[in-house]
Amino acid sequence: MPVKPLPFGKAQAQQIAAQYPTPFYLYDAAGIRRCVRALHQAFAWNKGYKEYFAVKALPNPAILRLLKEEGCGVDCASYTELLLAERLDLVGDAIMFSSNDTPAEEFAYARRLGAIVNLDDISHIEYLERHGGLPGAICCRYNPGAFSLDRNAIMGDLHDSKFGMTYDQLIEAMRILKAKGVQRFGLHAMLISCALDEGYYAALAEKMFLLALDIREQTGVTVSFIDLSGGIGIPYRPHEAPVDIARVGKAVRAVYERLVAPAGLEISLFSELGRFITGPYGYLVSTVLHEKHTHKDYIGLDATACNLMRPAIYGAYHHITALGKEDAPCTHTYDVTGSLCENNDKFAVDRMLPRLEAGDIVAIHDAGAHGYSMGYNYNGKLRCAELLLEEDGSVTLIRRAETPADYFATLDTSGLFGDLK
Numbered sequence: 531m532p533v534k535p536l537p538f539g540k541a542q543a544q545q546i547a548a549q550y551p552t553p554f555y556l557y558d559a560a561g562i563r564r565c566v567r568a569l570h571q572a573f574a575w576n577k578g579y580k581e582y583f584a585v586k587a588l589p590n591p592a593i594l595r596l597l598k599e600e601g602c603g604v605d606c607a608s609y610t611e612l613l614l615a616e617r618l619d620l621v622g623d624a625i626m627f628s629s630n631d632t633p634a635e636e637f638a639y640a641r642r643l644g645a646i647v648n649l650d651d652i653s654h655i656e657y658l659e660r661h662g663g664l665p666g667a668i669c670c671r672y673n674p675g676a677f678s679l680d681r682n683a684i685m686g687d688l689h690d691s692k693f694g695m696t697y698d699q700l701i702e703a704m705r706i707l708k709a710k711g712v713q714r715f716g717l718h719a720m721l722i723s724c725a726l727d728e729g730y731y732a733a734l735a736e737k738m739f740l741l742a743l744d745i746r747e748q749t750g751v752t753v754s755f756i757d758l759s760g761g762i763g764i765p766y767r768p769h770e771a772p773v774d775i776a777r778v779g780k781a782v783r784a785v786y787e788r789l790v791a792p793a794g795l796e797i798s799l800f801s802e803l804g805r806f807i808t809g810p811y812g813y814l815v816s817t818v819l820h821e822k823h824t825h826k827d828y829i830g831l832d833a834t835a836c837n838l839m840r841p842a843i844y845g846a847y848h849h850i851t852a853l854g855k856e857d858a859p860c861t862h863t864y865d866v867t868g869s870l871c872e873n874n875d876k877f878a879v880d881r882m883l884p885r886l887e888a889g890d891i892v893a894i895h896d897a898g899a900h901g902y903s904m905g906y907n908y909n910g911k912l913r914c915a916e917l918l919l920e921e922d923g924s925v926t927l928i929r930r931a932e933t934p935a936d937y938f939a940t941l942d943t944s945g946l947f948g949d950l951k
């Protein structure tokens with residue numbers, strides 16, 4: 531079996547499971563800190579660089595607190611994400627509010643918190659004016675319609691992407707915002723998701739720097755920050771190489787020195803990485819309940835797509851390690867399933883694994899971003915616990931598992947469920 535290393539082994543997983551029954555998420559604090567530090571190091575050359583962690587990737591306050599300690603802000607896109615930020619005392623410039631199709635009360639809340647507002651559409655200028663008012667610092671989201679990475683000519687067609695403004699709208703938006711007295715202007719674009727191509731950020735930066743120069747020429751507006759957003763990928767498959775963030779930082783710097791510095795501009799760079807920061811450092815740990823042999827061989831886990839839906843909705847690959855069998859030969863081909871009444875409830879299809887049996891504990895890798903947070907309650911399945919593996923090796927419960935009482939809490943229970951714990 532191609533190996534992906536784990537920061538814990540079978541004995542520790544069993545020990546944890548004795549206290550917190552599987553399934554659970556386990557996040558590796560040391561791994562997350564290492565990753566953020568490398569990111570900050572890579573962009574240390576840029577004055578004002580800031581990472582706004584995309585809250586939707588892993589909206590747990592313990593994780594956000596850890597990231598805050600490392601100097602990160604937060605990228606929010608909803609009322610509750612803003613609330614989470616406020617309660618952690620992440621306010622003002624520590625929030626990038628990158629929303630779309632935004633409800634009035636969310637704009638108003640973002641304004642009360644003093645967040646930097648990233649406008650997804652030109653019509654939102656007037657809407658924001660009516661619901662909270664225009665802030666001193668504002669950012670506009672760009673959708674170029676198409677995007678290609680020179681190196682291997684990946685073409686992204688963005689014509690059916692709902693995000694951002696066209697070039698003409700963006701220029702017009704800058705003119706309007708300037709006329710309305712906005713002081714600090716930024717640009718934002720996210721053109722790819724999960725890019726393993728190390729050239730992505732540099733190609734995007736080049737596009738955005740040229741856009742900033744165009745804007746200055748056409749409107750007199752000086753862009754002072756550019757948000758390269760999220761989209762840097764992680765190696766879900768064991769043969770894939772991780773993105774070398776130091777090289778990414780260097781490549782962006784080269785573009786900056788070619789285009790921005792000679793134009794006499796000073797532009798702070800921001801990122802809104804989610805997956806890159808926490809993805810590889812989260813594991814869904816689950817126990818084998820059953821093996822079943824019919825037209826295929828099935829391994830049934832106690833986790834379901836409700837805990838991790840990426841394989842079910844994207845056909846995403848998530849590596850699976852059978853704890854204690856790391857070195858065993860992969861002699862068996864299994865579909866690894868959950869218990870939902872849905873045939874797409876499979877964590878892996880035709881996966882070569884060591885022989886598995888009931889009671890084995892498995893770790894599903896790279897579940898630290900867009901994992902727990904995409905969870906749902908289909909079939910009445912309850913959300914599992916989240917645990918933090920601290921740097922000293924101890925484990926902290928950072929979110930308890932749901933109980934039936936949580937599941938029924940939003941009903942008018944009048945007598946039916948009032949006694950539930």
Ligand SMILES: *Cc1c(COP(=O)(O)O)cnc(C)c1O
Pocket residue numbers: 584586587605628720723724759760761762802803804805806899
């Ligand atoms: C989802 C999202 C991100 C984070 O994306 P990752 O793939 O996790 O890096 C950042 N910014 C915006 C606006 C997003 O929608």
